[in-house]
Amino acid sequence: xxxxxxxxxxxSTASALGINCRGSGFCNINNASLNDVLTQAKQLVxxxxxxxxxxxxxxxxxxxxxxxxxxxxxxxGASGTTTRAIDLIQGIIDHGCTxxxxxxxxxxxxxxxxxxxxxxxxxxxxxxxx
Numbered sequence: 001x002x003x004x005x006x007x008x009x010x011x012s013t014a015s016a017l018g019i020n021c022r023g024s025g026f027c028n029i030n031n032a033s034l035n036d037v038l039t040q041a042k043q044l045v046x047x048x049x050x051x052x053x054x055x056x057x058x059x060x061x062x063x064x065x066x067x068x069x070x071x072x073x074x075x076x077g078a079s080g081t082t083t084r085a086i087d088l089i090q091g092i093i094d095h096g097c098t099x100x101x102x103x104x105x106x107x108x109x110x111x112x113x114x115x116x117x118x119x120x121x122x123x124x125x126x127x128x129x130x
Contacts, residue, residue: 019091023100032065032099037072038089041082050083060085070099078105 021027040061044052054060056079062071072089074080080088084105092101 019095019097019101019103021092021095021097021099021101026067027070027100030065030067030070030099032063032068032070034063034070034089034093034098034101036063037061037070038086038093041072041086041089044082045086050081052082053079054082054085055079061089065099074105080105 038061040063044050044061054074056074056077059071059073060082062069072085074085088103088105091103095101095103
């Protein structure tokens, strides 16, 4: 009985995570900015690419920081337009995140940010709750 209760509590907690600022330890010390990522995405719209479709894992916009870059992209089967990405990035910023985070695109998907190490290797930032 305790096992079932603990599992249901864990699942409720995971589902409630929703928008979050999770990422690697570099997210707390890096000086890359989500506002810069948002600005770059808005520049794509200004150049007529608001309806451009972004499949999963394709970088939409990035910002450089002292310890690497952060980039916005869809993952876990999600995809969308530049305009939709802007709304999602703004949602992460409105949540209080400044460098890393994720936001649900629908109940089963996440929009995600990652950093690129100085050596150019891409790495996911933290765990994605599904």
